[in-house]
Amino acid sequence: MAGPTTTERGTKRPAGVSSARPAGPGDPLPDGARRLRMPRPPRVLLLVAAALALVGGAVWTLYGSSWLRVEQVTVSGTRVLTPRQVEDAAAVPLGSPLASVDTDAIEDRLRRALPRIDSVDVVRSWPHAIGLEVTEREPVLVAEEGGKYIEVDAKGVRFATVDTAPREVPLLRLDTGRSPSLRRFGAERLRREAVGVVTGLPGRIARDVVSVRVRSYDSLTLELTGGRTVLWGSGEQGDAKTRALIALMKAAPKAGHFDVSAPSAPAASRS
Structure with missing residues (x-):
């Protein structure tokens, strides 16, 4: 019997080797096979990149550009x-x-x-x-020192020195001498007490105050227009003392001296 022809011998493949050509990109895939694809970037990464670009642009606009600068x-x-x-x-x-x-x-x-x-x-x-x-700040009292005037506001703060006393601002006189109050409370505390008295007065009385004399913590005296004086005592019980003073002024309009240091027993006299 004749053996295989030359053509048949040239097409023979060793055992286990496929005779199929490599699959091309357009060829159908064998059953069960899946084509590999390059992964696409997730949408969240695109959003983050866009947000970073916006933030970077905003920061540059605020700090690096010449558009938003102080002029x-x-x-x-x-x-x-x-x-x-x-x-x-x-x-x-x-x-x-x-x-x-x-x-x-x-x-x-x-x-x-x-x-x-x-x-x-x-x-x-x-x-x-x-x-x-x-x-x-607005002065509610003014203190004279060395020929000049120091303005004091409603918080008791000495905030300015002026050559001329502002009009219609009462003069603060600290006449404590060697009073124990000065050592115990200090000038600043006494000044705040005087400020508290003045700022607590109703307008019609406050406008008449010419000066506030402080001799001790318990001895504040208001000097009013027309030579009138009001012994106020300490800065405590301010509302009660104000009511007592208003009542005294109505009851004794010609009085020159009023004492409301004990508001439950106020007194008025001509001198």
Whole structure:
């Protein structure tokens, strides 16, 4: 019997070797086989990348660009101080990014340099300004020292020295001498007591107060227009003493001296 032809011998494959050609990209996959694909980035990563880009752009706009920088300082609320005084003391860094301005530091500089300022709001006024909204202290008493006058506000703070006493502000006279009250309470506490008495008076009486004389913690005297005086005693029981004084003034309108140091037993006399 004749053996295989040359053609048949050339097409014979060793045992276990497939005679199929490699599958191409367009060829169908064998049963049960799955084509491998490159994974796509999850949507959350795309969202995070977009958010980071937005944040980076915002930070650059606020701090790196030339669009939102300090170009102007505005001042409001001044009465005795001038806007220029406030602006100079604030030392706002012109040209700096508005977002980076330290508003607390500006407030501290103003309080240290200008004690007349009671409070100040430092606000960013976008896109290019810093606003300084000032509230000045107002004197309720004035103390004479060395030919000048020291203004005292409603908190008992000595905040300014002036050459001329402000009009219609009572004079504070601390005539404690060697009183034990001065050693026990100190001038500041006695000053606050005097302030508390004056600020607690009704308007029609407060307008008549010329001076407040403090001899001790328990001895405050109000000197009124027309040479009238009011022995107030300590600063305690202020409401009761005020009611007693109003009643005395109505009952004895021509009296020159009123004593409300014991409000349950007030007295009035012509001298």
